[in-house]
Amino acid sequence: MRKEYVITIMLLTVLAAYSAPADASCPCTTTDTDTIxxxxxxxxSNSWPGDGEVGHRYKTCTFTDVPAGVKIAKVHAGVWMxxxxxxxxxxxxxxxxxxTASGCPNCNAINTPKMHDYCTGSGAGFITYNATADIPPGGGxxxxxxxxTSADDGRIYVIALLVVCENASMPSMTYCINECARFSPTTTGFAGPYSEADVTDVTYWTLGVPHGIDDGNGNAFLNSNDIGHWDHHEGGSYYDFYRWDDISPDYLNEPNDQMFHPVASEYDRLSAAVFMLERGGDGDTTPSASVTNLANSTGNFQINWTWDNPADPDFNHTTIYIDNGWVLNTSGNFYNDSYSPHATKTISTHDETENVNRTWVNQTTTIPNNPPVLDxxxxxxxNETETLAIDADATDSDSDTLTYSCNRTDLFTDFDFATGYGNWTPGCGDADIYYVDFGASDGYGGIDNETVRITVTDESQGDICGDVNNDGVVNWTDVITLWYDYADHPYPGAYTITNEWAADVNCDGVINMADVMTLWYDxxxxxxxxxxxxxxCG
Structure with missing residues (x-):
């Protein structure tokens, strides 16, 4: 037969500050109480038996948006068998x-300053753990x-996180944290003394057994006053989490208040409870304004976001999410990080103090593309009938896979678009000047190209008279080369003829200004x- 437990919390609002020791007479013992x-x-967590097999069970979860200013933090866990x-x-x-824990009907085998175990029913174990030192000061x-590890079973049915947070801008409140006594029944008392004057609101949470709370007996009772059905529910298959809002302060009965749950099974029992009395009229309960002027600048593989923080003196920090994943809490006005090439990232922010402004401010930014650079x-x-090999090559700082191109694949018929390599063997009669475009693209819009002039010479023609640079064509470049070589302009060696035979254009055996003028005028x-x-000559 399955045995189960219930955790309860109660929230109220009051005026004066009191502190009381634990009262062992309550079925659920008051372990912490204060006014702050x-x-x-x-x-x-969403209740579920967790992962693993008998002998080793485990369960993980992440509690989001934990406020800053942690005073007390407790982890509550339920373990079956x-x-x-x-x-x-x-x-x-x-x-x-x-x-090392103990099985029911024993309890308190774990009795350290930070951790205790209790038996809430035959087979159902309840663990409390003081995690105050483990919560980041800034929350998040x-x-x-x-x-x-249990040879019997050891399934993790539920994990809950309870955090008491201090913030001077929040209203005053008194809280009582109750934790389980052995085989605690369905009634729990909150030990005083504390003042219940000027209470403005009461809220009550409980972590409990579904059929013990919601199978027709869903109402709970505060000092015999029916507080009705729950207002909020987080459920799973074994343990459920409930909250009652706006309970009338008229139902309070200091110095000790009793909370009662009707049950459908003898094993439906409470394991923990918190009683909190909020005081009206104290503190600033208005959230800070949202951040403004969210902007970004990008560089190679990094994005820098900046914004203006609100001027509210109670502003504490901004919570940063990237692509819906929490990154950090910061009181600054910038965030930057490195990302892979072409990454698109969405930053989401909301301001957070104890009065949380949950209005999202979002912006999506893409790392700019770096185009390829063609060598x-x-x-x-x-010459005709000879083979010309072209090996186009490019670099890309984004390490993108490049695609090469050639606009005359009718000439370079074996051009490889992956490597940029291709060959062309002009045939007889192909002598001419050709302009061929070679390029590289990265698939993200980045392109670089070069137009290459290819001079094909008649295989029977040999050297060309006047082609002093031996590029296969006689043009103004040959005139300039011949002239500047002869005149040592702008300094000796700046221009040099390649073919002396082709430079002696008047066949007088001397290369001089007469050759320059003859070539120029021709x-x-x-x-x-x-x-x-x-x-x-010749």
Missing amino acids: NGSIYYKS LGSGNVEITVNGASSGAV DVPVKVES SIGNKAV VKDYPNAGDYEVNC
Whole structure:
């Protein structure tokens, strides 16, 4: 037969500050009570038996948006058929170490300053763990893991996180935290003394058994006053989490208040409870304004976001999410990080003090593309029936896979778009000047290309008279090369003819200014076409 437990919390609002010791007479013992300015955070994981097999069970969950200013933090965990196995609780990376528990009907085998175990019914174990030192001072998201080793079963049915937070801008409140006594029944008392004057609101949470709370007996009773059906529910398959809001302060009965749950089974029992009395009229309960002027700048593989924080003196910090995942809490006005090439990231922010402004401010940014850079190919010359090889190559700082291109694959018929390599063998009669475009693209819009001039020479022609740079064509470049070489302009060696035979265009055996003028006038048809023509020897 399955045995189960219930955890309860109660929230109220009052005026004066009192502190009281634990009252062992209550079925659920009051272990902590105080009056502060602050709030209570209490949430449970979605109840489920956890992972693993008999002998080693574990369950993990992350509690989000835990407020700053932690005063007390408790992890509550339920373990089925723990027997005499070990329990280990890890909060935000800090481990309790393995601690030996005991099976029902025993209890308090774990009795350390930070951890206790209780038996809430035959087979149902309840663990409390003081995690105050493990919660970040600034709050945020808190991962929790509970592991058990038990030959009997050891399933982790539920994990809950209770945090008492202090904040001077919040209203004053008194709280009482109750934790389980052995086989605690369905009635729990909150030990005073505390004042219930000027209470403005009462809220009550409980972590309990579904059929013990919601199978037709869903109402709970405060000092015999029916507080009705729950207002909030987080459920699973074995233990459920409930909250009652706006309970009338008229139902209070200091110095000790009793909460009662009707049950459908003798094993439906309470395991923990919190009673909190909020005081009206104290503190600033208005959340800070949202951040403004959210902007970004990008560089190679990094994004820097900036914003303006609100001027509210109570502003504490902004919570940063990237792509819906929590990153950090910061009181600053910027956040930056490195990302992979072309990454698109969405930053989401909301301000957080104890008065949380949950209005999201979002912005999506993409790392800019770095285009490829094509290595220079340069102009080429080839004779008919000879093969010209082109190896286009490029670099890309994003390490993108590049695709190469050639706009004359009718010439370079074997051009490889993956490697940029291709060959062309001009045939007889192909002598001419060709312009071929080679390029590289990265798939993200980045392109680089070069137009290459290819001069194909008649295989029977050999050297060309006047082609002093031996590029296969006679043009103004040859005139400049011949002139500047002869005149040592702008300094000796700046220009050098490649073919001396082709430079002696008047066949007088001497390369001089006469050759320059003859070549110039022939190229420019000056003063008339045919008046000057190059005539090399042989």
